Amino acid sequence: MTNVTLGDILRNNARWYANRPAVICDGQSLTHAEFLKRANRLASGLGRLGVRHQDRVCVLAQNCIEYLEAYAAAELSGLILATVNYRLAVPEMAYIIGDAAPRVLIFEAAYADHVQAMRDKLDPGMRYVVIGEGPDWALPYETVVADGSPDGEHWQVSSDDIAYLLYTSGTTGRPKGCMLGQTNQVASAAMTSFHMRCAGEDRTLLVMPLYHVGAKNIQLAQHWAGGTVHLARSFRPAEALATIARERITVGHLAPTMVQMLLDEPGFADHDLSSLRMILYSAAPMPLPLLRDGLQRIGPVFAQIYGQTEGLGTILPIDLHRPDGDVDDLRRLASVGHPYQGARMRVVDENDIELGVGQPGELCVQSPTVMRGYWNNAPATLETLRGGWLHTGDIAEIDAEGYIHLRDRKKDVIISGGENIYSREVEAAIAEHPAVADVAVVGAADPKWGEAVTAFVLSRSPTLTEAEIIAHSRTLIAGYKSPRRVIFVEDMPRLPSGKINKLALRADLAGRVGHRPEPRPPKRGRQQR
Incomplete structure (x- = not known):
């Protein structure tokens, strides 16, 4: 897969599964063929605004089809998509946008006041594109799309290109931009799709925000198999339950607190969730009482994934979720699983000397999913990727079977x-x-x-x-x-x-x-x- 790009996934799906829904959100639906066409138009339209290969385009929006179109436009054309967390305060947003130095900022009209408040702190030459009805100083998103070519341009995209710039906070308090390459993200799509056992008939519900690597990774994994993504604007328990039942959702991606909110939702029992074959949970371990409740009321569908923006990590599969099993079952359940196929993990001491079984140390990862480095931050890159390993900052132990047990978070x-x-x-x-x-x-x-x-x-x-x-x-x-x-x-x-x-x-x-x-x-x- 060394020469495969993310654009190849989009083009293959448009050819092989042209009429199958690619993404459904808020009453809108695009087939794989339509999704490719609109992403081509957007990339072409951005090019006509002067955006060139490996220039950055920032997005400030809640989950919407346009967000995925912007991602896809970058994947096709070799632009770099940089995300902005819409929940941040204006000074935090301004820092990220200033650091990414985009040629264009795409934003939802709901955030026009936020953008207006920081415009004097941003590059005066930057162009603004608004999703929905917005201020006159921003171009309408649909105008940019309409100005582009549905067949795209003759882009020279390399598997060595940077695809995304996703920001994650560091121990210094300043966000750091993780440079995720085309090759990194193709590997993420393939490896996650394998462990999710994705198929074309799957219908995956995404409720996590698209500025998170988790949501983007699950979307890529589903589209690697040519399936359908149901994208929620945000997480609302009642709405999520209704969508699962109505759309016969097969896969969901939730934080444990979201699982708890689903189970606590009045009328939970009135929804048919029998279509679910997997709920991936991440961001935190699942408390044992909650897991037992979920298994009893939803079924044996839970799988845990662990990773960070800098690189993917582990999977604890469905069949290892045995809260009433023997001592070995409970030991595995207390872990975050084993490394993805194709990934290596070890724990090291403060001198980067590898430690033995059961000895706590910093968890380090080697994987084709690991980032290229931090944008505009060579010292942090050298420190985090020293010796050819991603130093996660998490304290962990590896047991005799190779399962990873997180013990503490070095970075607090x-x-x-x-x-x-x-x-x-x-x-x-x-x-x-x-x-x-x-x-x-x-x-x-x-x-x-x-x-x-x-x-x-x-x-x-x-x-x-x-x-x-x-x-x-x-x-x-x-x-x-x-x-x-x-x-x-x-x-x-x-x-x-x-x-x-x-x-x-x-x-x-x-x-x-x-x-x-x-x-x-x-x-x-x-x-x-």
Whole structure:
């Protein structure tokens, strides 16, 4: 597959499965032939706006057919599609767009005010294209499509080209753009499709946002087999249940918290979910009580996948989900599975020396799905890809059978509702409040969200409140990253090095489960960091 490009998948599907639906969303439907034609038109239309090979095109939108068309246009023409998380605050969006330096920003009309607020911070030569009715300073999306050729252009696309630029937060708090190449994404499509056992008659429901690598990877896997993607604008439990029953969905991709919300939805039992053969869950492990409930009420359909934007990882197949099995079954169930076929994994110590069975260390990956590097960030690239291995930042053990057991997150990532939230980024936002002397952020176990962002705050003011901290943080970072709980403390526990001891804070938090004590009187003055 070394010379195969993503455009080949689109062209093959349009030829082999011309009249089969490719994507259905919000009342719209395109066959594979129609999908190719519109993607060709869009790529050609963007070219007539001056966009050239390996130029970036950013997309700021919720899930919609136009989003997938933009992806496909890049896949066909050798443009680089860069995504922008629509849930971010305007300064965060402006940083990503500025870093990607696109020639064109495609945005939904609903985000026109956001774009207007950052236009003076962006390249004055950038062109704007709006999906829906938007401002007069943006070209209508359909005009750009209509101006393009349905047969495309004579693009010189190489398997060595970068296909996507997907941004993921780093430990420094600044997002990093993962350069995902054509070859990387063809391998992702083939490997995931194999483990999903995709077929042309499959109908896959996507509810995860398309700025996430997970949603895009599942879409590619389904289209690798020429099947149909049902794209939800966003996740709504009642709507998801109705779609599964009405459209006879065969595959779904959900975070565990979404599975819980489906099971908790009133009228759950009124929907026929018998068409489902697989629910892929990711972003966090499935709690055992939830898994048992799901298996009983939906059936033996659950499979777990693990990975990150930088590269794919593991699969725990359906047949290994045995919560009532023997000790070996439970050991495997506590893992995130074994590596994808074609991938290698190992754990290493702080000197990158490989560790043995059952020894915890940093999980490293070699795979054709691993990114090319970080955009405009050579130091982070060299550090993360040193020695020819992707260093994931996750602490794991590998057992004697080769199953991967995650033990901790080296980068202090908090996984809440399927979103990765980095504690340092939240800490930096809270620390900007003038009454905050010190802050540390950790994840607290939460039955609905998996983890809830919790901030320990040392305050300079006796009147500072939880509500003020949350409101302040929301002006700098996305609402979902802001703390759900603030605990005021008199002092911060510290390690001998002077760093805050987050293990002690997590232990403190565990002792507070089930009650919310009154804030402690704040200690005056800043603590030495």
